[in-house]
Amino acid sequence: EVQLVESGGGLVQPGGSLRLSCAASGFTFSSYAMSWVRQAPGKGLEWVSGISGSATYYADSVKGRFTISKDDSNNTLFLQMNSLRVEDTAVYYCAKRGISSGFDYWGQGTLVTVSS
Amino acid sequence: QSALTQPASVSGSPGQSITISCTGTSSDVGGYDYVSWYQQHPGKAPKLMIYDVTNRPSGVSNRFSGSKSGNTASLTISGLQAEDEAYYYCSSYTSSSTLWVFGGGTKLTVL
Numbered sequence: 001e002v003q004l005v006e007s008g009g010g011l012v013q014p015g016g017s018l019r020l021s022c023a024a025s026g027f028t029f030s031s032y033a034m035s036w037v038r039q040a041p042g043k044g045l046e047w048v049s050g051i052s053g054s055a056t057y058y059a060d061s062v063k064g065r066f067t068i069s070k071d072d073s074n075n076t077l078f079l080q081m082n083s084l085r086v087e088d089t090a091v092y093y094c095a096k097r098g099i100s101s102g103f104d105y106w107g108q109g110t111l112v113t114v115s116s
Numbered sequence: 117q118s119a120l121t122q123p124a125s126v127s128g129s130p131g132q133s134i135t136i137s138c139t140g141t142s143s144d145v146g147g148y149d150y151v152s153w154y155q156q157h158p159g160k161a162p163k164l165m166i167y168d169v170t171n172r173p174s175g176v177s178n179r180f181s182g183s184k185s186g187n188t189a190s191l192t193i194s195g196l197q198a199e200d201e202a203y204y205y206c207s208s209y210t211s212s213s214t215l216w217v218f219g220g221g222t223k224l225t226v227l
Contacts, residue, residue: 035216037162044221045154045162045205047214057215093161101150101209102167109161 002026002105004094009110016084016114022077022094022107030072033097036079038090039109048092049079062088084114119217120145120206127225133194136222138206139187144217146187150209153182153191156221157202165204166191193224201226 008020020036033052039045049068050057056068067080077094091109098104121139128134138145138153145151151169154162164173166182169189179194189208193200206219 037218045156045207045218047207047216047218050215057213059214063213098164098167098173100168100171101207102152102164102173103154103162103207104164104167104173106161106163 002096004096004105004107006092006094006107006110009092009112011113011115012084013116014084014086014114017080017082018084018112020079020081020092020094020110020112022079024075024077024094024096027096027105029070029075034070034077035095035097035103036068036077037093037095037103037106038088038112039093040087040090043090046090050097051077052097081112084112086114088112089114119210119214120208120219122204122206122219122222124220125223125225127227128196129227130196130198132196133192134196134224135193136191136204136206136224138189138191138208138219140189140208140210140217141187143212144208144210145184145189147211148209149184151182151184151189152207153180153189154205154207155200155202156205162205196226198226200224 035050094107095103096105153166
């Protein structure tokens with residue numbers, strides 16, 4: 001059974017940093033592209049960042065501030081978030097991309113709150 | 117403002133069919149057959165319902181179907197059931213540096 005479990009969320013002041021983790025199990029982690037998708041309170045989904053092999057991708061809204069990485073030996077996905085802004089407040093989901101275009105498995109999400 | 121445009125809400129009675137549209141551009145929806153649809157109940161993670169425009173993952177009811185014409189993709193739900201009441205989001209690959217874009221979401225109400 002595929003499982004994705006996020007952790008690392010919490011309350012941080014504007015300008016601060018946070019590192020999110022996503023522990024994956026139930027599939028060959030190194031073989032699949034992974035992404036982070038966020039959802040601000042009461043708002044829709046926003047793709048944040050993705051990684052496929054050694055290639056990384058970012059939404060314009062986080063480029064230069066967030067860094068995605070993965071540890072294939074420990075089946076873990078990371079998102080390092082620096083220079084956090086109030087508008088980064090959201091539930092952050094870890095999502096596995098399937099064989100083709102869909103994100104076929106999602107974690108339960110971890111809440112990041114940026115506030116003074 | 118979301119990259120893909122969806123109606124804010126749709127509604128239908130049990131047993132009826134509804135269609136949710138998702139309009140993009142030739143750089144995303146119109147340019148690639150990489151449109152997917154997600155169902156999200158309040159407080160829950162999204163669930164993949166359709167991928168690659170028309171394909172259903174294993175376990176998803178055949179009451180859900182997808183299609184695309186030009187820059188607009190559509191999700192049709194037939195034989196509406198109370199459990200279908202949820203938010204629905206479309207997503208597409210995009211040739212921009214963003215890679216993936218989502219629609220703003222549509223709230224489906226089963227009357």
